[in-house]
Amino acid sequence: MRVLIAGGQGFVGLNLAEQLLAQGHAVALFGPNSAPPSFKRALKELPGELIIMDGDVSQAADLEHAFVTFKPDRVVNAAAITAGLDREKSSARRIFEVNLLGTVELLEACLRHRIPRVVQLSTGSVFGEQGRSSAWLDEGSSPALPESLYGISKFAAERTCIRYATKRGMNVTALRLGTVFGRWEYDTGLRDTLSIPLQLLRSAQAGQAAVLLRECADDWVYSVDVAFGVIAALNSHFNPKPLYHLSAGLRWDVADWCQRMRAAFPGFNYELVDDPALCTIGRTSSPSRSPMSIERIQADFGYQPAYLPDAAFSAFLNWGEAYPASAR
Numbered sequence: 001m002r003v004l005i006a007g008g009q010g011f012v013g014l015n016l017a018e019q020l021l022a023q024g025h026a027v028a029l030f031g032p033n034s035a036p037p038s039f040k041r042a043l044k045e046l047p048g049e050l051i052i053m054d055g056d057v058s059q060a061a062d063l064e065h066a067f068v069t070f071k072p073d074r075v076v077n078a079a080a081i082t083a084g085l086d087r088e089k090s091s092a093r094r095i096f097e098v099n100l101l102g103t104v105e106l107l108e109a110c111l112r113h114r115i116p117r118v119v120q121l122s123t124g125s126v127f128g129e130q131g132r133s134s135a136w137l138d139e140g141s142s143p144a145l146p147e148s149l150y151g152i153s154k155f156a157a158e159r160t161c162i163r164y165a166t167k168r169g170m171n172v173t174a175l176r177l178g179t180v181f182g183r184w185e186y187d188t189g190l191r192d193t194l195s196i197p198l199q200l201l202r203s204a205q206a207g208q209a210a211v212l213l214r215e216c217a218d219d220w221v222y223s224v225d226v227a228f229g230v231i232a233a234l235n236s237h238f239n240p241k242p243l244y245h246l247s248a249g250l251r252w253d254v255a256d257w258c259q260r261m262r263a264a265f266p267g268f269n270y271e272l273v274d275d276p277a278l279c280t281i282g283r284t285s286s287p288s289r290s291p292m293s294i295e296r297i298q299a300d301f302g303y304q305p306a307y308l309p310d311a312a313f314s315a316f317l318n319w320g321e322a323y324p325a326s327a328r
Contacts, residue, residue: 001234002026004072006057006106007079009035011191012121012177014043014184015223016076016230021048023231028070030055030063031079034188038323057102063109074234076119077106080154084192088149098190099153100160107164107172118172119233122158124219124247124292125151126176131289138293139176139243162242173233178247178292182223182312183319195220197257199281201320204265212254212281214272218288221248222307222315232301240300245292248305260313 003020005013008029017027026049029035033054043050051070055062057079081087081098088095103120110118127137128147136142146152164170181195196216203210229246258270276283297303307315 001074002028002070002072003074003076003234004028004030004066004070005076005078006063006102007031007077009033009040009052010078010080010188011185012180012223012226013076013078014039015182015227016078017043017050018046018184019224019227019231021046021050024048026070027051028053028066028072030066031057032188032190035184036186039184039186057106058097060105060109063105064112067109067113072113072115074117074119075106075110075115076121076230076234077103078121079106080121080123080190081150082191082193083148083150085148087192092149095149096153099150100156103157103160107161107170110172111164111168111170116171117234117237118161118170119230120158120161120172120174121230122174122176122243123151123154124176124178124245124289126155126158127151127289134290136293137245137290139241139245139296158243165239165242171237171239172242173239174243175230175233175246175297176243176292177226178219178221178245179217180223180226181220182307182316184223193282196254196282197316200258200261200270201316203281204261204268205320205324207265207267208280209269209271210258210281211271211273211279212258213276213279213283214254214274215288216254216282218252218254219247219291220252220312221246221305222312224315225305225307228306229297229301229303232297232303236301241296244297244300245294246297246303247292247294248308249291249294250308251288251291252309256309257313264317 126144181197
């Protein structure tokens, strides 16, 4: 495969690129050139072909250059501004330019170049407060009522992709991701809240105590599992449904994760509280939501998460030890 990843130097894009390159595929990372040099060096050591292409997903000319130069046969849209409230106030237009209009520009480029398979990455943030109203979140029946501009713009992009699939014959699939953590996470300048596990690892490595919400986001999914799910979708030429959940299919135990961290770092202490004002970690993170059902993606694409709590913690700790400066 020749896979162009828009937003390729972001957290999820790097994980996807790593797995594709390990399988010997050609990968183009399109978007802002922001990844730490150590991350890019690690990817360049893998057997596949890696190309890094600066560009803006909302600019048709940048996309056209990338498509003509790289000639992809698969495209993944991982480009997004994961905005908090402060960025909403200062950069609302830019959020929609990247998250929604960038999606439109990318889909149009895929149509012009007859790309046979496209995957759009969406988010569980589309559920808003409704994400806590039922035991499980289902693609077909759970209402999506996004509240943040991030969630609103990503939901609009998701629905746009479905429209292109049903009315313009595009083989595009939208994957709603749970709260991703794991390898290659860093502050891209476009993600206003880093994952709870990364923030805990930073605190533990620095010997600092952590105070976090008892009800913080806990629908986590390890980044390598996300890459596995995206690759399964890319490999499928048949598109049974336009929308799938891609997560771990369970609710993680935040207290258990903190205890694991304390066992690994004896000097680390933590406290779970109910008042966000007291938090040193995750004060602005989304509240917990119900786990997203993954039965549909399991049945149609054969996806099975490999990194559940035991495996995920071990792998994440090993990565943090290998790249301590990045983890901080």
